Amino acid sequence: MIGDILIYAGSIVLLLGASFSLIAAVGVLRLPNLYTRMHAASKAGAVGGGLILLAVALVCFDAGVALRAVIGVIFLLLTTPVAAHLLARASYRITDQSSTNMVIDDLKSKRSPSSPL
Template sequence: MTGETWGTVADVVASVCMLAGAFLAFAAGVGIVRFPDLLSRMHAGTKPQTLGLVLVLVGLALRLRSGGAVWALVLVVLFQMLTAPVAAHMVGRAGYRTGKVRTDLLVVDELTRDQADATASRDAAVAQGALSAATVPDNVDPRSREPHGGEPELYGMEPHRAERDGER
């Protein structure tokens, strides 16, 4: 095969990768809009979106065929693969702590057990006199100092101007 034929094959593969990546990114957007609960939306927003971006960037690398551009695209893929799972984990944990996760849909619920252990350790520390009951409110995990039930609290943050001035 000649160099021109390999270039045509690379262009076709690049087009297929870009179309597949665009479809996955579109599916992620539809999943975020259509899925009923936080964890399903979070899954739809991270899994196909990440693979879709990788496919689009692979297609772009096949089309550009430039060393510097390919290395820049590799860095973008690595950064995406490192940050998307961490962001999804943090969103899920924050959603769980603020009561936005439907626990009836969970098969395994390790956070409830962890929170029960934290409550037991807090109660034991209060009983031993290491903490006073007023030191740690009931809805706060003493290890993280974050609320894990009900609505999130504003920790010294100023409310929005419209809320502060009573406007709607």
């Protein structure tokens, strides 16, 4: 009885995770510049991957696999924002900012010309 409920719940969570991952993939393909693509990949991708790992934790009936899946979700939620920040910072430092759609550049106005980002 409880096993059937966990399998159905895991299936629903897996479908939700796959949907978020699909939305992230479409966002990476369709959005215009690096910053918006990175936003789609980091937000929807992390949620999609986390939900898929949560579905694995629900469907498997082994505590070791469920623990590894939960640790994977925690690792994903901790590392995805850091990676997105580093990609955005590297892109900001390398590319010409006049070609992007930024209206206000807060980093340029807060730093002195001689200081690194």
